[in-house]
Amino acid sequence: MNSYLIRNVSILGAAPTDLLIRDGVVVETGTGLSASDATVIDADGLVALPGLVDLHTHLREPGREDAETVETGSRAAALGGYTAVCAMANTSPVADTAGVVEQVWRLGREAGLVDVQPIGAVTVGLAGERLAELGAMAESAARVRIFSDDGHCVADPRLMRRALEYVKAFDGIIAQHAEEPRLTEGAQMHEGEVSTRLGLTGWPAVAEEAIIARDVLLAEHVGSRLHICHVSTAGSVEVLRHAKARGVRVTAEVTPHHLLLTDTRAETYDPVFKVNPPLRTATDIAALRAALVDGVIDIIATDHAPHAVEDKECEWAYARPGMLGLETALSIALDVLGPQWDLIAERMSRTPARIAGLTEHGHDPAPGAPATLTLVDPAARRVIEPAELASRSRNTPYARMTLPGRIVATFLRGEATVLDGKALK
Numbered sequence: 228m229n230s231y232l233i234r235n236v237s238i239l240g241a242a243p244t245d246l247l248i249r250d251g252v253v254v255e256t257g258t259g260l261s262a263s264d265a266t267v268i269d270a271d272g273l274v275a276l277p278g279l280v281d282l283h284t285h286l287r288e289p290g291r292e293d294a295e296t297v298e299t300g301s302r303a304a305a306l307g308g309y310t311a312v313c314a315m316a317n318t319s320p321v322a323d324t325a326g327v328v329e330q331v332w333r334l335g336r337e338a339g340l341v342d343v344q345p346i347g348a349v350t351v352g353l354a355g356e357r358l359a360e361l362g363a364m365a366e367s368a369a370r371v372r373i374f375s376d377d378g379h380c381v382a383d384p385r386l387m388r389r390a391l392e393y394v395k396a397f398d399g400i401i402a403q404h405a406e407e408p409r410l411t412e413g414a415q416m417h418e419g420e421v422s423t424r425l426g427l428t429g430w431p432a433v434a435e436e437a438i439i440a441r442d443v444l445l446a447e448h449v450g451s452r453l454h455i456c457h458v459s460t461a462g463s464v465e466v467l468r469h470a471k472a473r474g475v476r477v478t479a480e481v482t483p484h485h486l487l488l489t490d491t492r493a494e495t496y497d498p499v500f501k502v503n504p505p506l507r508t509a510t511d512i513a514a515l516r517a518a519l520v521d522g523v524i525d526i527i528a529t530d531h532a533p534h535a536v537e538d539k540e541c542e543w544a545y546a547r548p549g550m551l552g553l554e555t556a557l558s559i560a561l562d563v564l565g566p567q568w569d570l571i572a573e574r575m576s577r578t579p580a581r582i583a584g585l586t587e588h589g590h591d592p593a594p595g596a597p598a599t600l601t602l603v604d605p606a607a608r609r610v611i612e613p614a615e616l617a618s619r620s621r622n623t624p625y626a627r628m629t630l631p632g633r634i635v636a637t638f639l640r641g642e643a644t645v646l647d648g649k650a651l652k
């Protein structure tokens with residue numbers, strides 16, 4: 228294995244120090260370290276963070292390898308500072324059996340750029356009718372602990388209750404895409420002033436809030452763990468605040484785009500801004516940002532959703548919802564939170580690692596910790612060029628925007644996956 232001596236790096240914003248990586252772990256920190264066998268990295272001005280962990284990534288393989296593969300998505304993740312991603316189950320075939328989750332897990336190991344932890348479907352074929360083989364997926368080589376029908380809501384309350392009961396036995400989690408389907412039929416964007424003006428069918432905030440309210444009560448009743456995907460409204464934050472105060476075992480995520488972009492983007496009719504749940508209002512953004520700081524929202528998750536050109540560069544009404552996220556998430560976090568490194572590490576690494584049970588991730592760089600970390604240049608500013616992204620798709624909502632921060636290097640268990648801002652494989 229390679230050894231690395233990282234010189235003058237600021238660990239989570241602290242005074243610069245040297246950091247020696249050997250045999251997959253951080254063996255020493257301090258000033259003036261030497262190691263003749265190690266590759267030296269000059270990290271003046273760089274900040275070291277624990278490797279980022281994404282609880283919500285769409286890798287599209289198997290089935291839509293024209294949009295993304297496990298390998299291209301893993302590369303995008305490593306370039307974004309990630310060392311682990313949880314792969315959503317809405318592939319084709321759906322990841323609702325031990326066979327498919329093992330396939331995704333194995334492809335992740337072969338790519339070797341990040342740890343790919345498959346998420347299993349809650350229901351067979353994401354159809355919302357009967358439970359998938361949750362136990363078989365949990366016992367498979369992929370050791371699935373999180374189950375989600377993401378893209379679809381588990382709308383049937385009896386099925387949701389049974390899913391929560393089932394995973395309780397092995398402390399699993401149901402991750403809900405909260406969307407009451409009867410309230411969002413035909414929806415094209417957030418229901419509000421802008422949708423009225425544009426004449427587009429609205430996706431009302433209450434469709435999300437009603438499901439979250441129902442599910443936190445179900446989770447409380449059953450005593451199981453519930454996770455809420457991509458929380459997008461101020462009202463959802465209040466429901467979650469209430470549930471957490473009662474001690475419900477619920478965690479929640481917010482995406483970078485819901486922290487930054489508003490529904491006014493739909494005025495462009497550019498489908499790159501079409502996403503589910505939709506972009507909301509400035510009032511929602513303010514509430515989501517406050518909840519991220521005070522902990523009602525636990526983590527930032529990307530909902531990285533690559534789409535092929537024909538599914539995105541068409542009329543708004545026909546475009547698939549979703550946007551890229553892995554290669555820009557840290558920049559958006561820096562833009563929104565500023566250089567609050569401890570908070571960024573908490574929301575993008577330690578807490579998602581803890582929720583997903585990824586015990587090798589989420590450790591601050593310190594002697595004895597796994598060398599699974601990323602180096603950020605916070606002073607860098609970069610213009611996002613879709614053609615330069617490592618993802619196989621191009622649907623970034625930040626095209627030609629200038630964003631703060633750049634990932635310089637990423638290490639997974641002591642091996643560099645990214646150096647000088649370039650992926651090593």
Ligand SMILES: [Zn+2]
Binds near residue numbers: 377404503504
């Ligand atoms: Zn979703």
